[in-house]
Amino acid sequence: MSALKIKKGTSRHSAYDLRDPHAEAIERHTLAVVVDNEAGVLARVIGLFSGRGYNIESLTVAEIDHTGHRSRITIVTTGTPHVIEQIKAQLGRIVPVHEVHDLTVDGPAVERELGLFKVAGTGDKRVEALRLADIFRANVVDSTLESFVFEITGSPEKIDAFADLMRPLGLTELARTGVAALSRGEMPAA
DSSP: OOOOOOOSSOOTTOSOOOSOTTSOOOEEEEEEEEEEOOTTHHHHHHHHHHHHTOOEEEEEEEEEETTTTEEEEEEEEEEOHHHHHHHHHHHHHSTTEEEEEEHHHHSOEEEEEEEEEEEEOOTHHHHHHHHHHHHTTOEEEEEOSSEEEEEEEEOHHHHHHHHHHHGGGTEEEEEEOOOEEEESSSOOOO
16 A cells, blocks of 8 residues: 655645644735835845845835935735744845835725726627726726727725636736835824
């Protein structure tokens, strides 16, 4: 008789849960980092992530203070609580970084993303795409006889749901901005 060949770990489809019950869970965090708007700052921030093998799910950058030459970098990342704390501490040590806020921990936050969807189709698929776009409050920003370009704003989950529904209707191209986020109410003292 041969031994059972069960791999360590599990998937959501397995009947066996072989994961360590004491292991820390992977969490998704949204970080807001205020930096000087100067050459090389973004490369240093991204270098911190890539050099240590941390993943970035979403990244947006824009200048927020023209006179003070400051930019805000919004990063969505995943990791154990220990890894997230390391990331925040290491970001705070980079010289042009002024503030690091973990919007996931600081309290309620508003997250929005913009998506552009090119959907090709005719006949019933075209009508269904327009109907779903209306339900999701997506705007038609370009139209030809063969395709539409929809613009939709909302949470990342809303963008994902819209994409899932448009794929069978002829989704040919997709562009996303990444998450922009702000905490609700007053910002806690740093």
